[in-house]
Amino acid sequence: MSLTTTDKRLVEPVKSFASGSDIRNLHKLHGQLTYIEQSKKEHAYSPAVVKLYDLALSYVADAETHARNGGRVARVMGPWMAPLMYAMDIVPIPLNELDRSGSDDTITIAEDHFQLPKETCSMVSSMLGDLYLHRDRPIKDLVVFNGRCEPLNIASDLVAAEGYRVHRIEAVNRPLDNDPERLAVTVRFLADELADLAIRLTGKPVDLARVEFEIARSNRILGKVRRIFDLRKSNPLYIKTLGTMFMVTGSANFFGKPEQYEATLDLLIEELITADYIRSARGKIVQLAWVGGRSPAFGLYKTIDDCGGAVTAWATPNSWSQDWPRARNPLESIALQILGKTGGNGLGSPVHRLKPIERLVNEFGASGIIFYSFLGCFRGVHQEIQRDHFQKLAIPSIGLEGTFHVGPPSGQLLTRIRAFIEMLS
Amino acid sequence: MNKHDVLADGKVSDLRLTNVIGVDIGSRQAKAVLVYGEEIQTAITASGVDSQETAARLIRKLGKQTGIEPRDIAYLVGTGYGRIALDFDAFPSEVVTEISCHAMGAHFLNAGTRTIIDIGGQDSKAIKVDPDNGRVVDFVMNDKCAAGTGRFLEKVAELLDYTLEELGEKAKLSEKKLEISSQCVVFAESEVISLKARGERREDIAAAIHFASARRVRNLVNRVGLEPELVFSGGVSNNPGMRFALEELIGHPIRTTKLDMVYAGALGAAVFAQRYYEGIHAAAEKGVA
Numbered sequence A: 001m002s003l004t005t006t007d008k009r010l011v012e013p014v015k016s017f018a019s020g021s022d023i024r025n026l027h028k029l030h031g032q033l034t035y036i037e038q039s040k041k042e043h044a045y046s047p048a049v050v051k052l053y054d055l056a057l058s059y060v061a062d063a064e065t066h067a068r069n070g071g072r073v074a075r076v077m078g079p080w081m082a083p084l085m086y087a088m089d090i091v092p093i094p095l096n097e098l099d100r101s102g103s104d105d106t107i108t109i110a111e112d113h114f115q116l117p118k119e120t121c122s123m124v125s126s127m128l129g130d131l132y133l134h135r136d137r138p139i140k141d142l143v144v145f146n147g148r149c150e151p152l153n154i155a156s157d158l159v160a161a162e163g164y165r166v167h168r169i170e171a172v173n174r175p176l177d178n179d180p181e182r183l184a185v186t187v188r189f190l191a192d193e194l195a196d197l198a199i200r201l202t203g204k205p206v207d208l209a210r211v212e213f214e215i216a217r218s219n220r221i222l223g224k225v226r227r228i229f230d231l232r233k234s235n236p237l238y239i240k241t242l243g244t245m246f247m248v249t250g251s252a253n254f255f256g257k258p259e260q261y262e263a264t265l266d267l268l269i270e271e272l273i274t275a276d277y278i279r280s281a282r283g284k285i286v287q288l289a290w291v292g293g294r295s296p297a298f299g300l301y302k303t304i305d306d307c308g309g310a311v312t313a314w315a316t317p318n319s320w321s322q323d324w325p326r327a328r329n330p331l332e333s334i335a336l337q338i339l340g341k342t343g344g345n346g347l348g349s350p351v352h353r354l355k356p357i358e359r360l361v362n363e364f365g366a367s368g369i370i371f372y373s374f375l376g377c378f379r380g381v382h383q384e385i386q387r388d389h390f391q392k393l394a395i396p397s398i399g400l401e402g403t404f405h406v407g408p409p410s411g412q413l414l415t416r417i418r419a420f421i422e423m424l425s
Numbered sequence B: 001m002n003k004h005d006v007l008a009d010g011k012v013s014d015l016r017l018t019n020v021i022g023v024d025i026g027s028r029q030a031k032a033v034l035v036y037g038e039e040i041q042t043a044i045t046a047s048g049v050d051s052q053e054t055a056a057r058l059i060r061k062l063g064k065q066t067g068i069e070p071r072d073i074a075y076l077v078g079t080g081y082g083r084i085a086l087d088f089d090a091f092p093s094e095v096v097t098e099i100s101c102h103a104m105g106a107h108f109l110n111a112g113t114r115t116i117i118d119i120g121g122q123d124s125k126a127i128k129v130d131p132d133n134g135r136v137v138d139f140v141m142n143d144k145c146a147a148g149t150g151r152f153l154e155k156v157a158e159l160l161d162y163t164l165e166e167l168g169e170k171a172k173l174s175e176k177k178l179e180i181s182s183q184c185v186v187f188a189e190s191e192v193i194s195l196k197a198r199g200e201r202r203e204d205i206a207a208a209i210h211f212a213s214a215r216r217v218r219n220l221v222n223r224v225g226l227e228p229e230l231v232f233s234g235g236v237s238n239n240p241g242m243r244f245a246l247e248e249l250i251g252h253p254i255r256t257t258k259l260d261m262v263y264a265g266a267l268g269a270a271v272f273a274q275r276y277y278e279g280i281h282a283a284a285e286k287g288v289a
């Protein structure tokens, strides 16, 4: 009755294993592009989601073609530059939008060529390496906001020597006490900086009416993103985690094509209104909030889906959950958006962001929070402060730290996510 | 082993299904638990490169002990570092994280468990457990640094010319408290070398290393908050030197169980296997695919 060593059934993988929708298939997927392809297949029922991915994938390549044909393109820091850039006919690309094929060389270039210490945050190392590798490409302008992160400022100084034109917006932070007078001074200073930036980039002042138009467009688009999140409450798996992550990412710079991005959102709204409910293969859906940076290791998002989770609330630097603020002058609106009603989009004290996160968690019925930060980033400390707060509110959370370098997520990160969802299910 | 001799009081009737298997593929060792009638069978082997082959080896071992064949297996749950790759044609299977499995296994072996220290080959964890049902309430994992893991102890054993099994035993013979100040494996290694060069006894160095490791684990326990009863699971759990260092540093006794706690994860996986099996059958009865 004992087993024979030739019983192949024990060692051969199941042949019918093809869908890619199971956690055990994860190790077969490599790199961001494979995950996107796989997710497109999974969303074959939704032309809108497929279009969203296509927009994301063609973003940088199309912008480079635009630049080669004489158009203006700039790499920008922070998710707040779209209205100003589009008002100047400049296509904005976030500085951290890196090559999705994820060259292994980026980190070694940062360490060897730029002599960055090993402990440097991986976002800085990856970006430096990526910019170096792309130094012969046509996009040369970098718009850097000095108040965002010191390591990034240093990185931008270093790439200036590689032929990039670095345009700085001087640092300013929202006053901690929200004193209206001090805030007004801060806003005026920042608005002046933005006006100067426009002149440095184009040689002339920006047309304020166009900035106004672009802010109105941004608000319209954010309204549509919110509508999608609302509709998704009753059908969380219609757009899976990676897809929603791309939707949120796109809401900052519209993948360089505002009209197409907006039309895709319209289509998505139409689809969601009539879509059949998508059941989880695992039965119950565990609704989660994702707070912090977005991981370039797409396997994490797939793991969430495969384990029966769904990220229904994203609290990332793009503040899609509220409109751009109104001000007398549209540049002051941008300044206020940068500084944020609640202490800024990632600027200033992390305590400012507790209430907005709380609102998102409640509004979107998240039963747990994933806090994500990058290895070596000072924001990891923010995460701990925020986790303590939610622990006191009895909302379970988990802190994840990953590298910014594009690659597979570590086994331990996957274990943490999976165990967290098991704990909540 | 008879279930009654191993499981916590009141837990025997909760593990009623026969022929369910839990397989825990760790980074160093792979363990399996088969619930077979009133018996609990265990098997252990070194983890190979191929997790599927390692699992097959364990199942063959269990087959030899009990006579069961693949077609007799009702359900298998894989856990541990190598669980991802597990998949079988001959019987249904699932994967569950080692965190949930260790919690469930510890609960079945000691029902009052609220805190678990789990030290494996490549990471260490502190897990908070609900004593009512064995579910995870909170957990924290250290995988950033090898200090406080089996891998670290292995390295040190090598440096001190001990086997891994000897290392813990010898640490208990220590007579002198030595300080290993570094929490980093690389630096701790060089400290071990200089302590040896200074002529310190190997037993004392071994004890110092266990204390240095236990300090890191204590930090994890503090993070989740220690609540008794405390148990120690994972591949390092039968190392007496580590157990002693943890009890000293945490200031709390570790409960002893009747089954070697290296099997806690596999036992928990077997409990989940029973639940999955029952879930399938309940769904089939209701006509849900």
Ligand code: SF4
Pocket: A121, A122, A123, A124, A148, A149, A150, A151, A152, A374, A376, A377, A378, A379
């Ligand atoms: S991850 Fe943190 S430290 Fe690194 S560049 Fe981004 S903000 Fe700066």
